[in-house]
Amino acid sequence: MFNYQATIEFIEEENVYEINFSDFPGLQGVSYCKEDVELEAQEILLASFAEHIELRKPIPLATQQKNGEAFTVYLPIICCLKIALHNAILNSAMQRVDLARRLNINAQQIERLLDIHYTSKIDLLEQALYILGVEPSITVTKKIFDNNIS
Numbered sequence: 001m002f003n004y005q006a007t008i009e010f011i012e013e014e015n016v017y018e019i020n021f022s023d024f025p026g027l028q029g030v031s032y033c034k035e036d037v038e039l040e041a042q043e044i045l046l047a048s049f050a051e052h053i054e055l056r057k058p059i060p061l062a063t064q065q066k067n068g069e070a071f072t073v074y075l076p077i078i079c080c081l082k083i084a085l086h087n088a089i090l091n092s093a094m095q096r097v098d099l100a101r102r103l104n105i106n107a108q109q110i111e112r113l114l115d116i117h118y119t120s121k122i123d124l125l126e127q128a129l130y131i132l133g134v135e136p137s138i139t140v141t142k143k144i145f146d147n148n149i150s
Contacts, residue, residue: 002080004062005070006041041073050116053086081125088132102131
């Protein structure tokens, strides 16, 4: 659901690694060293998601197709919950202020709850999702290292 794929290409003329995202064709970034590609990709995606949330545009879920050259961009669990909450609010008839009232918090707190760069309490995110009819679940698996970056 939140396993977004990215590819890298070394651009020799500029001496940079270009990062592209299969789920966001217009979104690109660069990294000046190969070791920072994963972190750069994560920062680019999170900045894009923050903009989507601010503009109240839906965030598309990751497609399940994996290109042989692609690697999965790691997203923190808290960010995945915020993305799910943002999309759930957009898909519901409930206004943010009404959700805040049901959670017994003020409107400013609901904005922070949706802020990708703000550390929120997981239990409050979980409660908000529950109110909107979404049940989050977490899967823990052993990481399979991508050979496409190293």
